[in-house]
Every structure is written in structure tokens, then in C-alpha cells.
Amino acid sequence: MTIDLKTVKHISKLSRISIEEEKAKRLTNDLNSIFKFIEKLNELDTSKTEPLTSVAETTLKLRKDKIESKNIREDILKNSPEKNKDFFVVPKVVE
Amino acid sequence: MSEINNLKLCDLVDKIKNKKLSSKEITEAFINRSKKSSKLNSYITDNFDNALNRAKEFDEKPDFNKKIPGIPLAVKDLFCTKNLRTTAGSKILENFIPTYESTVTQNIIDHGGIIIGKLNCDEFAMGSSNETSNYGNVQNPISENLVPGGSSGGSSAALAAKLTPATIGTDTGGSIRQPASFTGTVGLKPTYGSCSRYGIVAFASSLDQAGPMTQDVKDCALLLEVMSSFDTKDSTSVEFTRGDYLNDLNENIKGKKIGIPKEYRVDGMPKEIEDLWEKGIKIIKDNGGDVIDISLPNTNYALPTYYIVAPAEASSNLARYDGVKYGFRSKGENLIDMYEKTRSEGFGDEVKRRIMIGTYVLSSGYYDAYYLKAQKVRRLIKNDFDEAYKKVDAILTPSTPSSAFKIGEKLNDPVSMYLNDIFTVPINLAGIPAISIPAGHDNNGFPLGLQIIGKAFDEQNILNIAYSIEKNIGYKNHINDWWIK
Numbered sequence: 001m002t003i004d005l006k007t008v009k010h011i012s013k014l015s016r017i018s019i020e021e022e023k024a025k026r027l028t029n030d031l032n033s034i035f036k037f038i039e040k041l042n043e044l045d046t047s048k049t050e051p052l053t054s055v056a057e058t059t060l061k062l063r064k065d066k067i068e069s070k071n072i073r074e075d076i077l078k079n080s081p082e083k084n085k086d087f088f089v090v091p092k093v094v095e
Numbered sequence: 096m097s098e099i100n101n102l103k104l105c106d107l108v109d110k111i112k113n114k115k116l117s118s119k120e121i122t123e124a125f126i127n128r129s130k131k132s133s134k135l136n137s138y139i140t141d142n143f144d145n146a147l148n149r150a151k152e153f154d155e156k157p158d159f160n161k162k163i164p165g166i167p168l169a170v171k172d173l174f175c176t177k178n179l180r181t182t183a184g185s186k187i188l189e190n191f192i193p194t195y196e197s198t199v200t201q202n203i204i205d206h207g208g209i210i211i212g213k214l215n216c217d218e219f220a221m222g223s224s225n226e227t228s229n230y231g232n233v234q235n236p237i238s239e240n241l242v243p244g245g246s247s248g249g250s251s252a253a254l255a256a257k258l259t260p261a262t263i264g265t266d267t268g269g270s271i272r273q274p275a276s277f278t279g280t281v282g283l284k285p286t287y288g289s290c291s292r293y294g295i296v297a298f299a300s301s302l303d304q305a306g307p308m309t310q311d312v313k314d315c316a317l318l319l320e321v322m323s324s325f326d327t328k329d330s331t332s333v334e335f336t337r338g339d340y341l342n343d344l345n346e347n348i349k350g351k352k353i354g355i356p357k358e359y360r361v362d363g364m365p366k367e368i369e370d371l372w373e374k375g376i377k378i379i380k381d382n383g384g385d386v387i388d389i390s391l392p393n394t395n396y397a398l399p400t401y402y403i404v405a406p407a408e409a410s411s412n413l414a415r416y417d418g419v420k421y422g423f424r425s426k427g428e429n430l431i432d433m434y435e436k437t438r439s440e441g442f443g444d445e446v447k448r449r450i451m452i453g454t455y456v457l458s459s460g461y462y463d464a465y466y467l468k469a470q471k472v473r474r475l476i477k478n479d480f481d482e483a484y485k486k487v488d489a490i491l492t493p494s495t496p497s498s499a500f501k502i503g504e505k506l507n508d509p510v511s512m513y514l515n516d517i518f519t520v521p522i523n524l525a526g527i528p529a530i531s532i533p534a535g536h537d538n539n540g541f542p543l544g545l546q547i548i549g550k551a552f553d554e555q556n557i558l559n560i561a562y563s564i565e566k567n568i569g570y571k572n573h574i575n576d577w578w579i580k
Contacts, residue, residue, distance in 0.1 A: 008451070015410065015454045016417075017447055018435035030448060030509055031455075037510050038399045041468055044475070051470030052477060054301055055287050055526025055551075060330050075194035079421035088419050091430045 003031045096257065096576065099124035104166065104261040104314035111164050118165025118209070122150035125167045126211060129258040134578040135234045137253040139172045140180045141212040149209045161207030162321050169259040171250045172213035173220055174200045175294040179210065183296040184218040184228040187422045187441030197294025198326045199263065199305045206321045214262065215249025218443045219413065220270055220298045222246050223515040224505065227445040232502050235278060236574050237541055241499045244274030250308050251278040255574060261309040261318050265295060267302045268401050269519025272531035275308055276494035276544030279533040279572035281315045282308045286551045287526035288333030291326035299408035302523040312532065312562045316340035319554060338555045346563040349383035353560070354487035358394035359518060361496060367537045368493045375491050375534060375545045378567045387487055391479040396472050397521040398513060403456050403469035404524070410453025416441060448509065477525040484550050489560055492518050494531040494544035518546060528554050532561045533570045540573055
């Protein structure tokens with residue numbers, strides 16, 4: 001299976017990464033060589049194998065739903081590139 | 096170089112405890128040497144002034160019961176450090192100043208350590224040569240224009256150049272062990288769940304582990320003790336009794352069964368590495384160990400599996416960089432345009448490549464063919480190790496298929512770059528521990544490493560085997576100060 005320029009542009013949309021035409025072409029080549037390498041996995045029959053999602057293979061622990069950090073609004077907003085007193089600021093979304 | 100820079104971590108701890116040296120003297124020595132190291136480019140951000148104050152504070156009110164009392168350490172810039180810039184080697188985090196401390200660096204501080212700076216690394220730890228960092232290449236102090244390995248390349252370079260007595264890195268597919276191997280130093284990737292991932296900039300969460308990088312095995316045992324802890328802030332942190340790794344370090348490997356996997360004899364492997372491996376095997380035999388041939392039949396599928404699993408997890412983890420909550424933001428005509436431009440300008444090429452691979456393998460119609468397939472093969476790879484460990488206590492392999500390469504040599508060929516991690520990646524997929532120790536040199540005098548792989552939570556055993564090989568191999572790092580100014 002080969003990845004064409006149209007697919008690369010589609011993935012770039014899904015990834016929310018804008019991409020110039022020239023770079024998209026180069027990336028198409030890169031991705032094709034990487035996927036050629038990845039497709040080696042098709043040699044293996046895994047029809048009877050269960051997927052491994054985590055090596056720990058334990059069920060995630062539950063904890064009490066209690067508040068542990070208080071008054072951290074300033075901390076949370078501190079690194080925002082644009083904010084007002086209480087909120088993150090983004091370009092206008094609703095007309 | 097001051098005498099102090101030549102001392103190892105454990106020696107420095109002794110000197111401080113015996114009041115032969117003060118924290119200020121030690122901290123100053125490493126800071127002064129670091130200040131002359133700009134040619135190596137191993138630091139992204141320094142914390143020198145702060146660290147000196149901390150050292151003075153320690154000397155005024157010393158607590159010698161700590162494991163690393165008043166010892167200065169520089170750390171990989173992937174660990175969030177409170178009020179100290181943390182970039183992960185990326186432009187997108189160029190102004191990020193964490194308001195909290197990662198558990199591992201907190202453990203270092205709690206045990207008496209002093210953070211002197213943040214070390215360069217591949218962007219988001221994605222790379223094997225430190226060439227993807229937004230903050231420039233790192234030079235390997237072994238030789239000019241040689242890569243220090245990656246992703247913990249700033250860490251390995253700073254350690255080998257003795258800018259820090261020890262350091263910490265993270266390892267998702269070999270990012271501690273490969274740079275350790277390239278710089279003639281020791282690096283250990285612990286069992287998944289040993290060291291907390293809290294506060295480490297996430298790359299591939301089911302594979303990421305933090306670990307120690309040191310000059311020898313003793314130092315490695317000590318630093319692992321400091322770093323490793325159960326942490327409720329990391330949902331995959333494992334509750335088990337951590338070892339007394341330094342105290343229990345023991346070079347006696349009599350009767351230990353060590354496996355030699357035939358699949359690691361890859362085509363085109365240099366003879367020097369073949370010889371190095373034989374040297375390791377001989378040492379084990381000479382010391383009463385039992386060498387057993389084993390098979391890990393799915394080894395060849397580990398890299399392709401990794402290059403599905405890791406990018407898939409990365410694409411999800413890196414979705415948080417949207418130019419809103421923290422980090423770099425670019426101007427856009429609307430919200431979506433802002434996201435797309437921010438991520439396009441904020442991420443480097445390798446990171447974008449991996450996000451795109453990950454997005455693709457998780458996208459509708461391809462999930463089963465790629466991601467689910469890779470998770471199934473991942474189980475086969477783990478099963479290989481489970482089978483092998485019915486017969487052996489540990490496994491010995493080379494750490495890398497070659498010695499360090501020149502800067503720029505593999506930059507335009509992603510697959511050839513990825514092949515660097517052929518011996519290290521299977522270990523992350525299986526979640527087990529492994530250590531790389533320096534064991535010899537190639538024809539150019541560049542270091543080569545041996546890797547000892549253990550059972551889950553059996554760090555003590557691989558430390559002991561490493562300790563035995565280290566004692567017998569008599570490795571010396573050849574480093575001159577060509578880079579100093």
C-alpha cells in the first residue's frame with residue numbers, strides 16, 4: 001500500500017498541522033519508506049493473539065474522588081500565551 | 096579540570112559525608128566546568144545561581160543521612176522542574192515554566208540533590224542522535240562532530256564530559272542506553288512502573304521510563320534508589336518493595352544463567368561488536384556464569400511494532416499542544432487556523448512526521464490493520480521474553496548495532512536512523528529492565544556498550560551482572576578536553 005499526496009494532506013488536516021506543498025511531497029516519500037518498513041508485520045499470523053495494551057496488565061486503580069489541589073487557577077493560567085483574569089483566550093469561535 | 100570533577104557520584108557522597116568537601120565546593124566545580132562547555136551545547140537552561148544558593152544552604156544546615164547530600168546534578172530537559180524552564184527540546188515549549196515538580200526530580204531534591212541545569216535532548220525525546228532538538232546539536236565529547244546518541248544526548252554528553260557527576264534520562268525505545276553506549280557511560284532503563292512518569296513530558300506513555308545515567312554501575316545503583324518510588328500521581332506506577340540496590344550490589348555471578356539470543360546477530364553488524372559480545376560471554380563464563388543459547392524469534396518485528404505504537408501514543412499525547420493552555424502560539428484567522436499554524440511552526444520535522452504516522456495508524460479504516468496488529472505483535476515479543484526467562488536469569492546483547500556516527504550522517508534517512516534502536520526497542524515493548532555498560536572501543540576509539548536485560552523488577556540482578564562485567568573488563572573512557580574554552 002502506498003500513501004499519496006492527497007492522503008498526506010488529509011492526515012495533516014486530522015493532525016491539525018498545516019503543511020506546505022513542497023514539504024508534503026517530501027513527507028509523502030518519508031512516510032512511504034516508513035510504512036514499507038512497518039508492513040513487515042503482515043508476515044505474522046496474529047489471528048489467535050490478544051492485543052497487548054499495557055505491560056502492567058493490571059486494572060487501573062480507583063481512588064477516592066476528592067479534591068487535592070486548591071486555588072491553583074493562577075498556576076493553570078500562568079503559562080497561557082493569551083489569557084485574561086480567569087480564562088484562556090482564543091480567537092473568536094461564535095459569530 | 097578540578098580534581099572534584101573526576102570523582103564519581105558515590106565518591107562525592109563519601110567526601111561530603113566525611114566533611115572532606117562541601118556542597119559549595121562540589122557544586123562550584125561542576126558549574127565552572129559547565130560554563131566552559133558551550134561548544135558541546137549540552138545545556139538548554141542553566142540553574143547555576145540558584146544551585147549555588149542551595150549548596151550554601153545545605154552547608155549551613157547539612158543532613159548527611161540523605162542518599163545524595165548536597166550533590167549537584169543536571170537533568171534531561173524532559174522533566175518538569177518547578178519555576179525552571181522545561182522545553183522538551185521543542186520550540187512549542189520554549190517559554191514553558193512549570194508550576195510543579197516531576198516526581199523523579201522531587202525525589203532527587205528530597206534525597207539532597209541540587210538541580211544545576213536542564214540538558215539538551217531530541218525534541219519530545221523523538222530521535223537517536225540529539226539532532227532533532229530545537230536548541231541545536233549536541234557534540235559528543237569523545238570526538239568532534241560525533242553525535243552523543245539520543246534522545247538523552249545532552250545528558251550523555253554532559254556526563255561523559257564530567258559537567259555533572261551523574262544525570263537522569265528517559266528511555267522510550269533506547270534513549271538512555273544508546274547515548275550511554277555512544278559516550279562510554281552507564282545507563283539503565285528500569286522496569287515499566289518503577290520510576291514515576293508524573294511530570295515527565297509524555298512521548299509514548301506505555302513505553303516511557305526514566306532512569307539513571309552514571310559513570311559506573313555503583314553510581315547507577317545509588318541513583319536508581321533515589322529515583323524509583325511508588326507514586327499515586329502516576330496510574331501505572333507499580334507498588335513493590337524497591338531494592339537496596341547499592342548495598343546489595345554483588346559481583347558474584349556464579350551459577351547465573353545468561354541467555355544469548357541468536358536473533359541479535361544481525362546482518363552487517365561490525366566485527367568489533369561481534370568481538371565485544373564474545374568478550375562479555377567469556378567474562379561471564381570465566382566468573383562461573385552459565386551461558387545458554389536462546390531464541391527471541393520475533394525480534395525482527397520489534398522496530399516496525401515500535402514505529403506504530405510509539406507514534407500512535409505520541410499523536411494522542413501531543414494533541415495537548417494547541418497554543419491555548421501553554422506554550423508557543425501562532426496567529427491565525429480563526430481557531431482552527433491558529434491550531435494548525437501553531438503546531439506547524441511549533442513542532443520540528445521529526446515530531447510532525449511521527450504525529451502524522453500516529454494519526455494515520457489510528458484513523459478510521461486503518462486502526463485494525465496497523466495499531467491493533469502492532470499491539471498483537473507486541474504481545475508476541477513479550478511472550479518471547481517470558482519464554483526465555485523460563486530458562487535464563489538475564490540476557491546479554493550488544494547495546495547498539497554500531498558505534499556513534501557523525502553529525503548529519505543519518506539525518507535524511509529516517510529508517511536508517513530508526514535501525515539504531517534495534518537492540519533496545521524490544522525491551523521497552525516488553526516493559527522489562529536493561530542496563531548498558533561501556534565494554535570496549537571500535538577502531539576509531541569510539542565507545543561500544545553491552546546490554547544486560549533482566550526480568551521485570553529484577554534490577555538488582557542486572558546491576559550485579561553489570562558490576563561483574565565492569566570489574567573484569569577494565570573499561571577506560573578516552574576523553575580529552577578539545578571542546579573546553
